[in-house]
Amino acid sequence: xxxxxxxxxxxxxxxxxxxxxxxxxxxxxxxxxxxxxxxxxxxxxxxxxxxxxxxxxxxxxxxxxxxxxxxxxxxxxxxxxxxxxxxxxxxxxxxxxxxxxxxxxxxxxxxxxxxxxxxxxxxxxxxxxxxxxxxxxxxxxxxxxxxxxxxxxxxxxxxxxxxxxxxxxxxxxxxxxxxxxxxxxxxxxxxxxxxxxxxxxxxxxxxxxxxxxxxxxxxxxxxxxxxxxxxxxxxxxxxxxxxxxxxxxxxxxxxxxxxxxxxxxxxxxxxxxxxxxxxxxxxxxxxxxxxxxxxxxxxxxxxxxxxxxxxxxxxxxxxxxxxxxxxxxxxxxxxxxxxxxxxxxxxxxxxxxxxxxxxxxxxxxxxxxxxxxxxxxx
Amino acid sequence: xxxxxxxxxxxxxxxxxxxxxxxxxxxxxxxxxxxxxxxxxxxxxxxxxxxxxxxxxxxxxxxxxxxxxxxxxxxxxxxxxxxxxxxxxxxxxxxxxxxxxxxxxxxxxxxxxxxxxxxxxxxxxxxxxxxxxxxxxxxxxxxxxxxxxxxxxxxxxxxxxxxxxxxxxxxxxxxxxxxxxxxxxxxxxxxxxxxxxxxxxxxxxxxxxxxxxxxxxxxxxxxxxxxxxxxxxxxxxxxxxxxxxxxxxxxxxxxxxxxxxxxxxxxxxxxxxxxxxxxxxxxxxxxxxxxxxxxxxxxxxxxxxxxxxxxxxxxxxxxxxxxxxxxxxxxxxxxxxxxxxxxxxxxxxxxxxxxxxxxxxxxxxxxxxxxxxxxxxxxxxxxxxxxxxxxxxxxxxxxxxxxxxxxxxxxxxxxxxxxxxxxxxxxxxxxxxxxxxxxxxxxxxxxxxxxxxxxxxxxxxxxxxxxxxxxxxxxxxxxxxxxxxxxxxxxxxxxxxxxxxxxxxxxxxxxxxxxxxxxxxxxxxxxxxxxxxxxxxxxxxxxxxxxxxxxxxxxxxxxxxxxxxxxxxxxxxxxxxxxxxxxxxxxxxxxxxxx
Ligand SMILES: Cc1cc2nc3c(=O)[nH]c(=O)nc-3n(C[C@H](O)[C@H](O)[C@H](O)COP(=O)(O)OP(=O)(O)OC[C@H]3O[C@@H](n4cnc5c(N)ncnc54)[C@H](O)[C@@H]3O)c2cc1C
Numbered sequence: 001x002x003x004x005x006x007x008x009x010x011x012x013x014x015x016x017x018x019x020x021x022x023x024x025x026x027x028x029x030x031x032x033x034x035x036x037x038x039x040x041x042x043x044x045x046x047x048x049x050x051x052x053x054x055x056x057x058x059x060x061x062x063x064x065x066x067x068x069x070x071x072x073x074x075x076x077x078x079x080x081x082x083x084x085x086x087x088x089x090x091x092x093x094x095x096x097x098x099x100x101x102x103x104x105x106x107x108x109x110x111x112x113x114x115x116x117x118x119x120x121x122x123x124x125x126x127x128x129x130x131x132x133x134x135x136x137x138x139x140x141x142x143x144x145x146x147x148x149x150x151x152x153x154x155x156x157x158x159x160x161x162x163x164x165x166x167x168x169x170x171x172x173x174x175x176x177x178x179x180x181x182x183x184x185x186x187x188x189x190x191x192x193x194x195x196x197x198x199x200x201x202x203x204x205x206x207x208x209x210x211x212x213x214x215x216x217x218x219x220x221x222x223x224x225x226x227x228x229x230x231x232x233x234x235x236x237x238x239x240x241x242x243x244x245x246x247x248x249x250x251x252x253x254x255x256x257x258x259x260x261x262x263x264x265x266x267x268x269x270x271x272x273x274x275x276x277x278x279x280x281x282x283x284x285x286x287x288x289x290x291x292x293x294x295x296x297x298x299x300x301x302x303x304x305x306x307x308x309x310x311x312x313x314x315x316x317x318x319x320x321x322x323x324x325x326x327x328x329x330x331x332x333x334x335x336x337x338x339x340x341x342x343x344x345x346x347x348x349x350x351x352x353x354x355x356x357x358x359x360x361x362x363x364x365x366x367x368x369x370x371x372x373x374x375x376x377x378x
Numbered sequence: 379x380x381x382x383x384x385x386x387x388x389x390x391x392x393x394x395x396x397x398x399x400x401x402x403x404x405x406x407x408x409x410x411x412x413x414x415x416x417x418x419x420x421x422x423x424x425x426x427x428x429x430x431x432x433x434x435x436x437x438x439x440x441x442x443x444x445x446x447x448x449x450x451x452x453x454x455x456x457x458x459x460x461x462x463x464x465x466x467x468x469x470x471x472x473x474x475x476x477x478x479x480x481x482x483x484x485x486x487x488x489x490x491x492x493x494x495x496x497x498x499x500x501x502x503x504x505x506x507x508x509x510x511x512x513x514x515x516x517x518x519x520x521x522x523x524x525x526x527x528x529x530x531x532x533x534x535x536x537x538x539x540x541x542x543x544x545x546x547x548x549x550x551x552x553x554x555x556x557x558x559x560x561x562x563x564x565x566x567x568x569x570x571x572x573x574x575x576x577x578x579x580x581x582x583x584x585x586x587x588x589x590x591x592x593x594x595x596x597x598x599x600x601x602x603x604x605x606x607x608x609x610x611x612x613x614x615x616x617x618x619x620x621x622x623x624x625x626x627x628x629x630x631x632x633x634x635x636x637x638x639x640x641x642x643x644x645x646x647x648x649x650x651x652x653x654x655x656x657x658x659x660x661x662x663x664x665x666x667x668x669x670x671x672x673x674x675x676x677x678x679x680x681x682x683x684x685x686x687x688x689x690x691x692x693x694x695x696x697x698x699x700x701x702x703x704x705x706x707x708x709x710x711x712x713x714x715x716x717x718x719x720x721x722x723x724x725x726x727x728x729x730x731x732x733x734x735x736x737x738x739x740x741x742x743x744x745x746x747x748x749x750x751x752x753x754x755x756x757x758x759x760x761x762x763x764x765x766x767x768x769x770x771x772x773x774x775x776x777x778x779x780x781x782x783x784x785x786x787x788x789x790x791x792x793x794x795x796x797x798x799x800x801x802x803x804x805x806x807x808x809x810x811x812x813x814x815x816x817x818x819x820x821x822x823x824x825x826x827x828x829x830x831x832x833x834x835x836x837x838x839x840x841x842x843x844x845x846x847x848x849x850x851x852x853x854x855x856x857x858x859x860x861x862x863x864x865x866x867x868x869x870x871x872x873x874x875x876x877x878x879x880x881x882x883x884x885x886x887x888x889x890x891x892x893x894x895x896x897x898x899x900x901x902x903x904x905x906x907x908x909x910x911x912x913x914x915x916x917x918x919x920x921x922x923x924x925x926x927x928x929x930x931x932x933x934x935x936x937x938x939x940x941x942x943x944x945x946x947x948x949x950x951x952x953x954x955x956x957x958x959x960x961x962x963x964x965x966x967x968x969x970x971x972x973x
Contacts (some may be wrong), residue, residue: 034913041917068497080497081504147917155907227443227925227961228427230515231508250504251920252427252513270614271957273629277527280967289516291524291968292452294961296925298613 001025003348004183004192006170006206007199008033009040010146010334011326013153014341015196020160022345027162028192030185032169036150038200040334042269042301044223044255044378046236046247047335048085048141049110052101052375055359056310057108060332061140062356063339067149070338074152079145079250084235086115086124087136088286094240098136112138126287127237137235143247146334153341170199173323175210180322194322194348201266201302203327212319215307215365216328217264221257221378222271222300224279226293228252233287238377242282245377246290254293257378258282264305271298303331303378308370313340314347314361324348325362331376386670389565394463405461408564409669410438411449412456415467417671421654421735423447423456423469427512428894429484430473432734434654436645436891436930437661440562440608440622441764441960443925444891446514453514458606458622474510485885486899486919525625525966532558532602534823535617535632537609537767540568541577541809542801543638544591545816550636551600553824553832558632559601560619562608566592568640572664575688579810604628609639611957612770620962627966634796634823637768638816641761641802644933645888646680647897648728648879651757652888655736659689659758666696674753675699678739680728680879681759682706682713684807689756690718701750703728703741704759705874722748728879730755742881760876762933763803766955771797776861777947778854779870781805783933788862789840791819798823805858808850814843870946875937889938890931892924897938904942912936916953927955 003024005012008031016029031037049060064080071078089095098114105111115135120127158164165185172184173195183190197203201218229252236247243259258279260272276298284291306312306328313326324347326340343357353361359371391408398420405414412423412435422432424445433445440458447456448468456467477484536547539561547559565571570588577584595601607621607628617635619628643658645651655674657665659681662673676699679686690700700719708723715721724744731738736755741748762782765775773794774786784805787793791800800819801812821836847855861867880887883901888894903909903918912935915921921935922928932952940947 034911036917037913071497071500077500079504080500081508082501151907151918226964228511228513230513231511232516250508252511268614272615273613273618273957274615276613277967277969280964281969284964284968291965292963293516294963295958295967296961297923297927297956298958299956 001193002191003027003194003196004190005029005196005198006183007031007038007197007203008035008164008166009038009198009200010036010150010153010337011200011329011340012196012198013150013157014337015198015326015344016162017153017157017160018341018345019348020157020162022349024345024349028165028190029157029162030165030168030170030183032167034166035154035164036147038202039301039304040150041147042223042299043146043334044245044247044257045146045249045334046085046141046143048138048332049108050085050105050112050138050141050375051373053310053371053373054104054108055371056373057105057110059339059356059360060335061108061110063336066342067144067338070152073156075155076148076152077145078149078152080142081144081250082139082142083247085138085141085238086120086235087238087240088120088127088132089134089136090131090241091133095134102136110138110140112136124235126232126289128286128288131241141236143236143249144334149334170206173206173210175320178320180320192322194324196324196326196344196348198326200327201304203304203325207325210320212316214312214325214328214362216312217305218266218302219264219305220262220267220269220300221303221331222260222275222298223255223257224276224295225297226254227296229254229293237286239282239286242286244279244282244286246283246287253296254290256283259378266302269300269302271300304328304333305330307365309373309376310371311336311340311360312362313344313357314353316362330373331378386668390669394461396461396463396465396467398467399469407461409461410457411447411459411461411465411467412438412445413665413669413671414461415456422471423654425469425471425473425512426652426891426894429481430477430512431652431894432471432654433652433891434735436656437643437658438664440606441926441929443961444930448514476506477510486895487902525627525963525969527627527629527966527969529629529631530558530602532556532630532632533827534558534634534636535560535630536636536638538568538638538640538801538803539563539566539603539605540638540640540801540812541570542812542816542819543568543636544595545813546636546638546800546820547601548591548594548598549817549820550823551595551598553820553829555600555824555827555829557601558604558630559595560604560607560609562606564606566595566603566605569660572660572668573688574667574692577809579808580813608960609767610962611767611955611959613957618958620958620960620966625963625966627962627969633827634798636798636800636819636823637793637803638800638819639764639767639803642764642929643685643758644760644762644877645891645930646728646757646759646877646879647875647887647889647934647938648680648730649884649886650730652891653730653732653736654734655732655754656730657754657756659685659756662754662756663689663692666693672696672698673756676752677701677754677756678703678750678752679756679758680704681757681876682711683758683760685761686758687713687718689758694718701752705876707744725879727881757877761802763805764929765932765952766928766959768793768799768803769952769954770957770959773797774861774867775952776858776867777870777872778857779872781854783936783947783952784858786858786862789818789843789859790822790836791815792822796826806852806855811846811850814839814846818843867948870948872940872947875934875941877934878938878941889934890919890921890924892926892931893920895919895921895931900935900938901942904939910939910943910945910950912939912951912953915939922953922955925961927959928953929959
């Protein structure tokens, strides 16, 4: 079997590795730029198991387990670190919502800890809690190194014989008799039996050419990074009041972002001063000693938002035979990709749909079985 | 604006006493702390982040930020903070026990050694590792200050107050346009500020030329000037500039921009090239000629560029002994070097050594090996346009062999949209060209902004420019203009990195000083991992991601990767430096609101 994966982000790389490790056949990965050009190296590099919905929480728990297991095999240390997530809550409604959902999380074995403002001050003396009503701390959450995870998959996949075509965009999928037949690339037509679209924010460009429309759209998200400082912020701090988040990388840089209105679509990946100012104001209010930290760099990437803020994997029954997708991660794809790769590989090779994958099929939009996920950060 | 003082004494300001690690030393109010400390024999200003190597300053540019030293309660770049009475500076020279123990492991790959791949070992190690890097402590930083954001409107912004920038400013203002001139140094003049030799091709002596330009610029009612202000790049909504001195972020609103930021002396790659006492060539001149502080008594100058020869000659006149070294065979050298100093040619490898600063240099060349005792080293083998601002704009930057990475522009000095360039940043090697380019850029801007009569003047200058280029045999400039029209880049052959002075990759020959990345690390990335684009090398090792944002390492990394992998540097490529190109404090960005 000849399988082509379109997109060299964490999604495509994980799928490539998982197919190769199952000896799926001849696997080609096409990337229009350098490997991991897309959102995968532009992310905040955090993972969490705390989602409003059981589907996503379950999926994330298993996904991180997969990554940790794989870490021992990778040539690269994915630098997984459980620094926790700390949600700062500002009203009863928010607290209620977390309390309610914590029941589900407890059932899954990932219950969090509720903190009073004094507890927060004691544990994290640098946080200004004057207007904070409480906090929710998820000790199971943490960070990883997005470049190293990608490199890790990349080198494992390469060793297993995956053929990488870098700087090779796929322009079109050629379908006949409702079967995928060929890919049109700048170096010519390539025959294929299976195509997996994992082209992130660009996936719709290819899907729509063959008449498939899924309710997704790219949303540009910007990030600020400061110069490195002596490590002191363990958790990712999410300010549910201002919509800002901030954390520190193990390299010492302070990284964060804030809700900032940007029109949807594939708009240029640049950053606005106005956005940086908004973040600076929110974050120096929350952590006053950050005032003298210096913003060293900013960048932007796309969240590929789906209508229910959850990823889409698999295929629709009426789609051309051999066509699969794995995208629409809605801003939390890095943590989901390890399991997506595994389940999708099984699905492609056996035709069976693994239990954990079922809620995430593309058919859910038509069947109105949306996942009610609202906990999106940034 | 600070005027060009007449004497060094005036430029240095009044004498004050500052303290370094508790020891009182003499400094001057207009002298950067780094210079005062160096002058008093304190050359180690910080330790590097990962390997804890002793480090001094490489250049005086506020954009480099290679060392941060604690002054008062804040970690600052000692090159952009000026001496004040009673000021206390401090460097912690201790090395954590664990770092000492594991130094042999601490290379660019320490993050993914087998030991650390075990889940439990890793989580134990991570708790230690996260605190081991030598970074400033944010807790030590005063949180009281509040900076400001100011919006400045102008017809034109000129970035860089060297020859081409001054000419561009003056020419634009004469045409009735309002100009804002921004420079990151304490005073205008660019290289002319400290390079005291006359400029070939310009009959007026350097001093008069500079004074004349400054007078014209100052006399014009249309010009505003911001010195000690770094242009920090183009955000999507606004270009910005930041003054650390005034703690002000300027939001720039102009109809056109002329980038005239000159050239950066690229660090040379040799063993222990990170020792205190290794400087950029221009910095050595700035030290002696502008601040009156000698870099040492006997120095090694690397390279045989115009820059090297000018530095050597001026140092020699001050009685400083010079040893010149370069790749060129002695018999191929066209200059008479005997009056300047000793010359060692056909150099293959340079190894500096010394405990806390440069003390000796071992030179391996075709005919054997020499050891010379020197107390400083000037890197002037190769200069490059600082391409970071330009590649933010997605403008094409092309490598030409024996020239370097050049931003693609047309002969109207137009880069793209409303951005123009002039002078060294366009790659032009000679001052006489910088002068004409300054005028052309100004006239093109005026033409674009609809100034009457600008067009004939512009066309006339272009004719003069073409003539000069052909007189000077600068074929490659025409190639650049052609590419600006055709968009076609030919394959380039690549000879040898002009800054490379090691025979094989070494763990003590650094490419990126901010992130402690060595030639050994890069060679392993290229050979073992097979990464051949700068984007991937950057992501695997962290080159171009440190405080200088690639200003000092981008070109060296790209050329070194090309050299190792035998690839055209255009294939290896550069990486995008994103705004801000120089870090801006959050309290300034918050503009007094928030915290
Ligand atoms: C600012 C920001 C912060 C984030 N923070 C987090 C976080 O903390 N945790 C988390 O889990 N997730 C986070 N994410 C989300 C995460 O980065 C993405 O969900 C994830 O990287 C998606 O991976 P991907 O492989 O689907 O897409 P991408 O990484 O975008 O990869 C798609 C690739 O496909 C290539 N491609 C596109 N079209 C074609 C074509 N026609 N032919 C060939 N190749 C093509 C692209 O060049 C690209 O390399 C964040 C995202 C952003 C933008």
